[in-house]
Amino acid sequence: MLPLDRISMLPAALLLLLNAALSAAQTRTTLQTGFVTTISTAPNPPFFILAAADQLAVSIALCKGTTDTPGPRFFLTNSSTTASPGPDGGDNVFEIVLDQGHGSWTGTFPSGGVLGVTNVPPTMTFEIGVSTGVPIHESAAVAALFGDSTATQAILFSPPFSAPDIEAPKYPNYTLPSAIPSIPAAPSDPKNYTLIVSPTSNGLTSMQQTSCALRTQRSTGVVAAQNLWLRDTRGWRFEWFMTGLTPKTNYTAYVLLDDYKVTKPIFFTTKSSSFSCSLVSRLPYCPSIAYAVPLPPPPSPALSYDSTNMPASLADPLISSLTNFTTTLTTFACGRDFYSPIVTCADCQRTYRTWLCAVSLSRCADTDTAPPSAALLPSQSPQTRNAGFAAGSGTFTQLLPCLETCTATDRACPNFLGFRCPLPRFNAAQSYGVGFIDSGRDGEMGGGSTGLWADDYGNAWCNSGW
Numbered sequence: 001m002l003p004l005d006r007i008s009m010l011p012a013a014l015l016l017l018l019n020a021a022l023s024a025a026q027t028r029t030t031l032q033t034g035f036v037t038t039i040s041t042a043p044n045p046p047f048f049i050l051a052a053a054d055q056l057a058v059s060i061a062l063c064k065g066t067t068d069t070p071g072p073r074f075f076l077t078n079s080s081t082t083a084s085p086g087p088d089g090g091d092n093v094f095e096i097v098l099d100q101g102h103g104s105w106t107g108t109f110p111s112g113g114v115l116g117v118t119n120v121p122p123t124m125t126f127e128i129g130v131s132t133g134v135p136i137h138e139s140a141a142v143a144a145l146f147g148d149s150t151a152t153q154a155i156l157f158s159p160p161f162s163a164p165d166i167e168a169p170k171y172p173n174y175t176l177p178s179a180i181p182s183i184p185a186a187p188s189d190p191k192n193y194t195l196i197v198s199p200t201s202n203g204l205t206s207m208q209q210t211s212c213a214l215r216t217q218r219s220t221g222v223v224a225a226q227n228l229w230l231r232d233t234r235g236w237r238f239e240w241f242m243t244g245l246t247p248k249t250n251y252t253a254y255v256l257l258d259d260y261k262v263t264k265p266i267f268f269t270t271k272s273s274s275f276s277c278s279l280v281s282r283l284p285y286c287p288s289i290a291y292a293v294p295l296p297p298p299p300s301p302a303l304s305y306d307s308t309n310m311p312a313s314l315a316d317p318l319i320s321s322l323t324n325f326t327t328t329l330t331t332f333a334c335g336r337d338f339y340s341p342i343v344t345c346a347d348c349q350r351t352y353r354t355w356l357c358a359v360s361l362s363r364c365a366d367t368d369t370a371p372p373s374a375a376l377l378p379s380q381s382p383q384t385r386n387a388g389f390a391a392g393s394g395t396f397t398q399l400l401p402c403l404e405t406c407t408a409t410d411r412a413c414p415n416f417l418g419f420r421c422p423l424p425r426f427n428a429a430q431s432y433g434v435g436f437i438d439s440g441r442d443g444e445m446g447g448g449s450t451g452l453w454a455d456d457y458g459n460a461w462c463n464s465g466w
């Protein structure tokens, strides 16, 4: 407050204004910078004070209702002359427009500001976040990653974080990762991510797409295991192994990235109850593999296969091939002589690993739930391609490797290795999914029928080894 002697010197009209502002300020809540305020009843007066700052990001999240019901509207001003920002506009009044329950505004507040809210439905709860950095609430552009499912299980991954610092090998010490590479230490303070899985029929996508709204939904199924896994150089992810799902059901999955940020939804379908393959993941020599292979259920109590219980008949030849390939590759003067201006021995080894894993570990598909044009092949275990699968695991439908896993290796490796792929115009389609990512024309990149090997709706057309 101004000292009384100074107030008395002010012109009468201004004094009135000042009194009005002061009394309003006494009943208005000040939003703390760096905090989230949860409001569960329509505020009266419907205004909040924002402290002065060089820059503030004010974010809103609605915690109740569906995306198509009318919600509250938020108006904000960074002007010292507007006391009650609202739909009638005014000097520097901005509406925070909400999209699927989220909205934010970032700008300068040299003399503070006011946030006004109108049209608050009787049972609405919402959060207001104020930060000096990025908005606290966010609908992140990233999404969960679906590995694969069986009739009642699924493997899902969080978006990546904490990418490891992996230095490309350099001459004269050009050392490629060994067949079983050493894995860097996992981050000791991983993010607090929460997986939400719900049958798509529950309609989570029509709820407000905010962390506070989705958190109220009980996730379906059981997260039987949660582990950190380094699938690729993009970073660590949580790997969630889910059990207790229902066969042939479409599910929606979100990841709550912390208390206030949420990913886009993805969808996946469980297989029919006759599906008899088992999930495999967490193989250091095939780090990106997380799908169903034609193996019987693993020995109890394991729920899936990983490097601790993978049959040696499958793992040993794969590791031996990788070792031999790497030995042959490094007879080339990697890092000193160059066979290409764009690719290196490390790219060759990496693409070969992906290809070898995809062709050695057959991926099972379910004829009932696979997308119509997927590259499916009725197959028999043991297979001609990999005798390591135990005899007697019977028939299954194979999702053929994408031809692009082969052509990527062909492009990344020096010619002397003699790595070749079948040509689309000859017999490639007998052993590969052809024409999904790249067109079916020999050597042409892009232009495939789907442009993708899999999508965010749980469809997979060929096995990318990823």
Ligand SMILES: *[C@@H]1O[C@H](CO)[C@@H](O)[C@H](O)[C@H]1NC(C)=O
Pocket (backbone or CB within 6 Å): 078, 079, 080, 092, 106, 107, 108, 109, 110, 111
């Ligand atoms: C308020 O924000 C607007 C838009 O960012 C900006 O142009 C204006 O200068 C700001 N007003 C003040 C007083 O900083």
Ligand SMILES: *[C@@H]1O[C@H](CO)[C@@H](O)[C@H](O)[C@H]1NC(C)=O
Pocket (backbone or CB within 6 Å): 173, 175
């Ligand atoms: C060569 O590189 C490898 C892997 O980066 C490292 O472990 C090894 O110590 C290096 N050797 C020498 C002689 O620098």
Ligand SMILES: *[C@@H]1O[C@H](CO)[C@@H](O)[C@H](O)[C@H]1NC(C)=O
Pocket (backbone or CB within 6 Å): 192, 193, 194, 258, 259
């Ligand atoms: C992670 O987030 C959940 C849900 O918001 C919370 O219950 C839990 O306490 C958090 N855990 C940590 C370690 O912060």
Ligand SMILES: *[C@@H]1O[C@H](CO)[C@@H](O)[C@H](O)[C@H]1NC(C)=O
Pocket (backbone or CB within 6 Å): 200, 250, 251, 267, 268, 269, 457, 458
């Ligand atoms: C799952 O649900 C989504 C959203 O309704 C839909 O787009 C997708 O096609 C469904 N997938 C299957 C396999 O039914």
Ligand SMILES: *[C@@H]1O[C@H](CO)[C@@H](O)[C@H](O)[C@H]1NC(C)=O
Pocket (backbone or CB within 6 Å): 317, 320, 321, 324
């Ligand atoms: C790798 O090389 C060793 C030694 O030459 C050989 O015995 C083995 O069969 C090779 N492995 C594969 C999978 O070809």
